[in-house]
Amino acid sequence: MNFSHLLIPIVPEQAIKESFEQVFNIADQQASHVTLLAVIEELAEFKEIYRYSGTTLNILDKATQVYHDALKQHVQTLKHRYHNIHFHTQIRIGIPSIEIIKQAQASHASMVVIDSHRENKTIACQRGSNTLNLMRKSEVPIWSISTDATEVKRVIAAIDLTNQDYHAFNEQIVALAVEYCDMVGAELTLTHAWRLESEGFLRKWSGYEDIDIALLSKKMRDERLERLQALLGPYQDSTVTKKVELLEGETRAVLPEYVVNHQVDLVILGSLSRTGVAGFLMGNTAESVLNQLDCSVITLKPDSFQSPVLQQSDA
Incomplete structure (x- = not known):
């Protein structure tokens, strides 16, 4: 089934748009697995920070925790409306398109759903x-x-x-x-x-x-x-x-x-x-x-x- 496991990259600090409703309705109907993915971009500046401070781990740890909490909140909100979906969350660090492709393979996703329109x-x-x-x-x-x-x-x-x-x-x-x-x-x-x-x-x-x-x-x-x-x-x-x-x-x-x-x-x-x-x-x-x-x-x-x-x- 093409809709059995949907991987949805999102920006955790932003609200999930109404345009995703059609996606969640299908997933709920099919009792699909849905993985919400957040990608923290690994900035070149981190390497420079590492040269002077010896660590970037604190920065990444804080960002990861913030994203984890935001994804968890999104899942709690969505569960109240879509009772049949099996929700998962994942955070990766790197270039978004590359990490999305890697996560799709790692989680055996059947489809990636992305909101690609930007104002x-x-x-x-x-x-x-x-x-x-x-x-x-x-x-x-x-x-x-x-x-x-x-x-x-x-x-x-x-x-x-x-x-x-x-x-x-x-x-x-x-x-x-x-x-x-x-x-x-x-x-x-x-x-x-x-x-x-x-x-x-x-x-x-x-x-x-x-x-x-x-x-x-x-x-x-x-x-x-x-x-x-x-x-x-x-x-x-x-x-x-x-x-x-x-x-x-x-x-x-x-x-x-x-x-x-x-x-x-x-x-x-x-x-x-x-x-x-x-x-x-x-x-x-x-x-x-x-x-x-x-x-x-x-x-x-x-x-x-x-x-x-x-x-x-x-x-």
Whole structure:
């Protein structure tokens, strides 16, 4: 189950926002384990302090105790409302994104949930470097929640059909999407963005006319539509409302536009590389799309992915 153990990094001295309500409701419904994590950043200045004083332990000990007390208070408050959740707390010292990934492995978390929207960003929906680092390098799914605490009703899963080798991963994405929609009663749309990128080449070098281009485009569209629908085949008996949608055009333009026009509450994306974020989107394109999405986003990796953070720590 993708929601059996949620790792939630928080800033202990701040109140837990209403946007986490959707997360705790699911965890309570599933009787999940929830670990509240606080990361104390290990500042370079500590090394300088150590050179002159011989110790930084007192500073870290005090910070750890303050964070421990704050996390304990959060748990006590949450337990009064969510009786079925098994709460845990953890404090780590280091770089936040790295320590979150390490803690996810140590606690066998099934998903990391993070509030990645900050008021000091240049645009309201811009996600910070910490979130993007997690999406690039985490082995477990990352759920970046929106600032909106409203009920999730519409979910889309973005599917990459450009390579047959991605089929197993697409099945993994759809399984998570159906599981989520089944828990919250949301409707699911599988989307795939595409365009005939070789149209200019075909016209110039192969003598294709408008009718030839139209027929070829229709064949490609129909084939991709069939493959999208086939991914929903195993879930014919599911009570989740499901449909498929082909989006024609540049992904960075058509996907955010679709999300806004259809009031989508959650987007689920796959990530296939260490440097790219969103599956069929790589590098700057992926981050451009993510920073246009004001809704919640879940990104996940193939089961075969190995985090470079964990590989370095094992070295």
